Amino acid sequence: MAEPIRVVVTGAAGQIAYSLLYMIARGEVFGKEQSLILHLLDIPPMAGVLEGVVMELADCALPLLRKVVPTTDPLEGFKDVSAAFLVGAMPRKEGMERKDLLSANVKIFKVQGEALDKVAKKDVKVLVVGNPANTNALVCANYAPSIPRENFSAMTRLDQNRAAAQIASKFGAPISNVSNLIIWGNHSSTQYPDASHGKILIDNEWKNIVDAVGDNSYLEGPFVETVQKRGAAVISARKMSSAMSAAKAACDHMHDWWHGTAPGQFVSMGVFSDGSYGSPKDEEFIYEAKSKNILGNSVEKFSSVKLDLTGKELQEENKEAMSVLDSN
Structure with a gap:
């Protein structure tokens, strides 16, 4: 030992x-x-x-x-x-x-x-x-x-886990059959759950989630909104914030950070941005740690709009936080 x-x-x-x-x-x-x-x-x-x-x-x-x-x-x-x-x-x-x-x-x-x-x-x-x-x-x-x-x-692994659970539920599939979903942006209601690079195992074959769902209106609407508002929904039902699922996500996050991810798999973490994908540089911005190698250096228009929205919110939040510290 x-x-x-x-x-x-x-x-x-x-x-x-x-x-x-x-x-x-x-x-x-x-x-x-x-x-x-x-x-x-x-x-x-x-x-x-x-x-x-x-x-x-x-x-x-x-x-x-x-x-x-x-x-x-x-x-x-x-x-x-x-x-x-x-x-x-x-x-x-x-x-x-x-x-x-x-x-x-x-x-x-x-x-x-x-x-x-x-x-x-x-x-x-x-x-x-x-x-x-x-x-x-x-x-x-x-x-x-x-x-x-x-x-x-x-930590945004909780949001990634929530997103995976939504996709698994839609297909009636085990959670282990869903991988490579991405959470972009601030851990807030402006976050962007992105299924475009995700995969799901159907009939022993890994398929792109967008192709498997075949419904962009769902992936750009109810799917995104459910993940964005899940924390508030838990509070409304439980009268307290997420605890058990947050603990599990923290374990998942640190485990994969400590040991590394399996080949071909990636996870979402809040890291300091290098400006990729138009994100605000040097902010604590969420994107997958190896995203440049896996995703390339651009994102589609819908994703770009979502990234811009959450990035601006994060910049405003960070400025407000620093002003609090400067006033003390």
Whole structure:
């Protein structure tokens, strides 16, 4: 068994972490032979709940889990970590606009970026889950200048999983029969779920999803809208934001980032844009990490319009976040 790596989860007393910690500790992210030391970071008012989480992890009797470090101190939480799941953020509530989240959350991710910069391993992989994820990742990276920007990523795997589930449901197919869907743009209602490069396995043959569906009005209408508004729909039904599915997506995202994707497969991650496809350069913009090699350097007109819309929203959101920080 490999020597243990240190992994931190912020918001460790929260709902997403309640599912996430178990998945990490049982080897679903870093492998069944990789032992772990889990750092659980949360705010002081949650210290009591954190103790209960530690008890439950102990009671799970997980062979890979060597040690648990519960803390409310960011410098202890991020000390020597190789991977970070930044889950802790003010949650979105029903009727709340994304801009309402900015004021509190950018301050949280500034502190976490500073702590990462001081004490984390310099090759740490930082996955931002807490919303608004793209902007939070930008803020965090800006305050951790000693860590390469490519080591920061915002989660849109949940949106990709949602998109895959919609296509699988339409065909009555297993989710494993759907691959290579892309999520472009901001993790918000302007995101663009793109099925044009996706594949579905039908009768033992991989087919292009657009050809298999044969209905562009669906793929450019209800499909896109369902994925865009899925988070709000979950909140409306559950009266709380997505938790179990978000935890699963975080595991999927980090697993594929850590181990790499299988040949011919690609996934969507929020990374810093290089300006490809007309996206705003240096913003935390979502596109598949190897997209230039796989997709070429242009997109069709419908996609271009969607990319422009979400890119502008992200630029405005980032400017607002920076203005909050500048005023403090």
